[in-house]
Amino acid sequence: MKILFVYPRYPDTFWSFRHALKFISKKAAFPPLGLLTVAAMVPDDWEKKLVDLNVRSLTDEDILWSDYVFISAMSVQRESVKAVILRCRELGRKTVAGGPLFTSYHEEFDEVDHLVLNEAEITLKPFLRDLTKGTPEHIYTSSEWADISETPVPKWELIDFKCYASMNLQYSRGCPYDCEFCDITVLYGRVPRTKKKEQVIRELDSLREHGWKGSVFFVDDNFIGNKNKLKREILPAIIGWMKANRNPFYFNTEVSLNSADDEALMTLMVKAGFNAVFVGIESPNEESLQECRKIPNARRDLAESVRKIQKFGMQVQGGFIVGFDMDPLSIFDRLTAFIQETGIVTAMVGLLNAPKGTRLYHRLVKEGRILHVFSGNNTDFSMNFIPKMNRESLLNGYKSVVGRIYSPKEYYARVKKFMKDFKPAQTKVFRVNTADLKALFKSVLLLGFVAKERVYYWRLFFWSLFTRPKLFPMAITFAIYGFHFRKVFEEQILTLR
Numbered sequence: 001m002k003i004l005f006v007y008p009r010y011p012d013t014f015w016s017f018r019h020a021l022k023f024i025s026k027k028a029a030f031p032p033l034g035l036l037t038v039a040a041m042v043p044d045d046w047e048k049k050l051v052d053l054n055v056r057s058l059t060d061e062d063i064l065w066s067d068y069v070f071i072s073a074m075s076v077q078r079e080s081v082k083a084v085i086l087r088c089r090e091l092g093r094k095t096v097a098g099g100p101l102f103t104s105y106h107e108e109f110d111e112v113d114h115l116v117l118n119e120a121e122i123t124l125k126p127f128l129r130d131l132t133k134g135t136p137e138h139i140y141t142s143s144e145w146a147d148i149s150e151t152p153v154p155k156w157e158l159i160d161f162k163c164y165a166s167m168n169l170q171y172s173r174g175c176p177y178d179c180e181f182c183d184i185t186v187l188y189g190r191v192p193r194t195k196k197k198e199q200v201i202r203e204l205d206s207l208r209e210h211g212w213k214g215s216v217f218f219v220d221d222n223f224i225g226n227k228n229k230l231k232r233e234i235l236p237a238i239i240g241w242m243k244a245n246r247n248p249f250y251f252n253t254e255v256s257l258n259s260a261d262d263e264a265l266m267t268l269m270v271k272a273g274f275n276a277v278f279v280g281i282e283s284p285n286e287e288s289l290q291e292c293r294k295i296p297n298a299r300r301d302l303a304e305s306v307r308k309i310q311k312f313g314m315q316v317q318g319g320f321i322v323g324f325d326m327d328p329l330s331i332f333d334r335l336t337a338f339i340q341e342t343g344i345v346t347a348m349v350g351l352l353n354a355p356k357g358t359r360l361y362h363r364l365v366k367e368g369r370i371l372h373v374f375s376g377n378n379t380d381f382s383m384n385f386i387p388k389m390n391r392e393s394l395l396n397g398y399k400s401v402v403g404r405i406y407s408p409k410e411y412y413a414r415v416k417k418f419m420k421d422f423k424p425a426q427t428k429v430f431r432v433n434t435a436d437l438k439a440l441f442k443s444v445l446l447l448g449f450v451a452k453e454r455v456y457y458w459r460l461f462f463w464s465l466f467t468r469p470k471l472f473p474m475a476i477t478f479a480i481y482g483f484h485f486r487k488v489f490e491e492q493i494l495t496l497r
Contacts, residue, residue, distance in 0.1 A: 001046040001131075004066035004093075005039055005158070007032035008073045008080035009053040012488060014348050014379045017165070019484035023439040023446075026165040028054040033168045033219060034072045034099055036154035038120050042128070050158040053080060063091045068131075071112075072099035075355070075376025085111055096127070100187055104356050105373065106139065115139045119173075119188075121146035145189050148173060149196050153203050156210050166215035169203050171195050171234065175222040177256065178359070179280075180292040181321070184221045186357040192225030197237040204241055208248055218253035223277075227265055235268040242273050252276035252317075256296040260305035266312040270425045276315040278346075281306070284338040285331055288324035292360070306342045310418070313425040318344040321378075322398050323352030325388040332397035336404050343418035345411075345478055346485075349401050350378030351394075354385050381492050399493060406486045408453035412460055415478045419464065419471050436473065443476055447483060 010016050017029045032052055039048050049065065051058050063069060069088050073081045078101060088095050094113040102109060103117045114136050116123050123140040130136045148170075161167075172195070173188040207216065224230060242249070251274045259265060259277070269277075281302060282294050289298045306316050318339070322331055339347045353374045354361040364370045369386040379402075387394050404410050447457040457479055464475035 001043075002065060002067045003039075003042055003046055003048050004062055004069045005032075005035045005048065005050040006058060006069055006071050006084055007035055007050070007052040007054065008071065008077040008084055010077060011079070011377065012491065013076060013377050014350075014485065014488055016488075017481075017484055019487045020480045021165060023442045023480045024165060024435050025438060026435075027056075027163045028052060029165050030168050030217065031159045031164050032072065033154060033170060034120075035070065036156065036158060037151065037170075038070065038072065038098070038124065039155035039158055040152040041120060041124050048155065048158060052159070052163075053084075055160070055163045058084065058087070060087075060091060063088055063093050066093055069093050069095050071095060071097045073097075073101040074099065075101050075104065075374065077101065078105075078376065081109075085109070098123070100183075101376075103187060104183070113138070115141075117141040118143075119146035121148065121151055145174075145191075145193060148193050149199065151195065151199070153199075153206050156206060161210060161212055166217050167207050167212050168217045168219050169200070169207075170219050171200055171223065172220045172225055174225060175256075176225050177222070177293075177295050179282075179294050180360040180363070181352060181354065181358055183355040183358050186355075188221070192222070194226055194229055194234075197233045200234060201237055201241055204238070204249070208245060213248045214250070216249045216251050218251060221254055222256050223253040224255045224259050224262075224265065227262060231265055231268055235265075235272050238272040239268070247273060249273060250275050252278070254278045254280075257281060257300070257302070257305050258296040260308045263312075266309065266314070270313045273425075274314055275424055276317060277309065278317040278319065279306070279309075280319040281344075282319065282321050283324060283327070283331070284334050285324070285327060287326035288331075291324050291326045303338065303342050306344065310343070310422060313423060315346075315418070315422065316342075316344055317346040318342075318348070320347060320349040321352050322349065322401065323383060323387050323389070323394055327389060329389070329393065329397070332401050336401050339405050340410060340414055340417075343414055343421075345415050345418050346481060347405055348379065349398070349405070351381065351383050351398055352387070353378050353383055379488070379492065402489045403493075406482065406489055408456045408482070408486075411482045411486070412453065412456035412479075415460060415475065415482070416463065419468055419475065419478075422471065424471070424474075439480065440476055443480055447479055451483060453479075453482070453486075 012018050051062055071084060085095055096114045096116060097112045098116040098120060102115055106115050106117055116127050118141055122142045122144055127140045172192045174192040175184050176190055178185050178190060255277045257279050283289055309316050320335060354364050355374050364385045372384050374384045375382055448454050460475050464472045
């Protein structure tokens with residue numbers, strides 16, 4: 001068998017970092033971890049090739065080389081997915097599809113020859129068995145949860161590491177919480193399933209053996225879902241491995257805000273090399289948190305929790321949502337003030353949407369408020385339901401929030417506020433390389449002389465260089481990120497006109 005793995009293209013979104021990647025001469029933020037893991041489950045004696053459309057184009061020769069084309073995607077990649085499927089059909093090659101998009105919306109994709117849904121550890125085996133016998137079925141699905149302690153190391157040799165800004169690793173699936181708008185528990189359950197420490201170390205070894213150095217993102221939707229195992233086994237193992245290998249990586253991940261309550265956990269994470277965490281803060285409005293059952297955030301001082309995590313040496317990247325039924329008209333000013341006051345540099349503010357299968361989706365269906373399928377992009381000024389707040393007021397308020405927090409004046413003020421107090425751990429070994437120097441040079445040329453933030457850029461440049469020189473690379477990185485975030489939202493606002 002010849003198997004072609006195809007990862008569809010992402011549109012230009014907040015997390016695509018398309019405008020930022022140009023500074024560091026990279027083509028994509030992360031490789032397609034799901035497809036690389038599936039590739040490791042396919043028989044070793046089958047020929048394999050991977051095309052990531054975020055890195056290079058898909059040619060007819062690629063498709064015609066294969067016997068089957070395997071596709072995996074998230075909802076935001078829907079448009080690219082349909083184009084890939086059409087080309088495969090036109091060229092007479094059969095498609096096999098799985099991943100979050102197809103698991104949630106498989107009825108949209110009858111033209112796919114074989115749908116291998118839910119978790120590949122369970123559904124891929126029977127498909128491969130039937131394929132070998134020449135009797136593959138159209139749909140393979142399961143209501144069981146996979147034992148990921150048996151999940152293999154991803155097939156890293158299928159990618160070109162030079163194309164990516166960061167690598168990724170999955171330690172767990174599932175989240176103990178059940179926020180109304182979130183489909184993670186629908187896809188992966190509420191009981192976190194974890195890999196063994198030996199698996200995590202094998203994956204770190206594999207990345208190092210392939211020559212990778214730098215950023216590694218633990219893609220878990222809530223890395224601290226099983227805090228006891230993390231503290232007892234996983235983090236001590238990572239700390240030992242990092243020390244033995246002279247700290248080749250630095251890590252970031254996603255956690256819930258209650259990580260601030262566990263100082264022992266935060267201490268271990270920092271010792272292991274974690275320097276940034278993404279936290280779903282959602283809203284400074286207590287009634288909205290109660291509405292969506294954001295349990296870890298309710299009835300707490302959100303700002304103090306953010307500051308505590310950052311004092312331990314981990315940058316907090318925040319996710320925020322407007323459009324809850326309980327949101328008052330004052331939410332836009334309150335949210336803007338909260339982001340500025342806490343110094344959350346990377347603040348993703350999106351409009352509330354209802355992914356299929358979530359409790360929010362089912363509630364809104366009963367209330368007759370669902371309009372259409374969620375695009376998967378919650379920063380594109382679209383909502384798939386009728387909000388309680390006047391729609392025009394909501395959109396204008398949302399526009400005002402992103403317009404303010406990513407205006408050069410407000411953004412650079414936030415960067416400076418964060419950097420004044422931030423004291424990163426010294427476990428990271430910083431290595432200045434050619435890519436870093438190129439990024440600095442490009443930032444000086446574009447942000448220092450061409451872009452409209454040039455005055456603020458130079459103020460930050462010299463302030464960090466002379467007052468926080470150890471954080472100077474971070475300052476340049478933030479300047480580049482800010483350029484990307486502003487461009488994304490400016491392009492989105494233009495589509496509304």
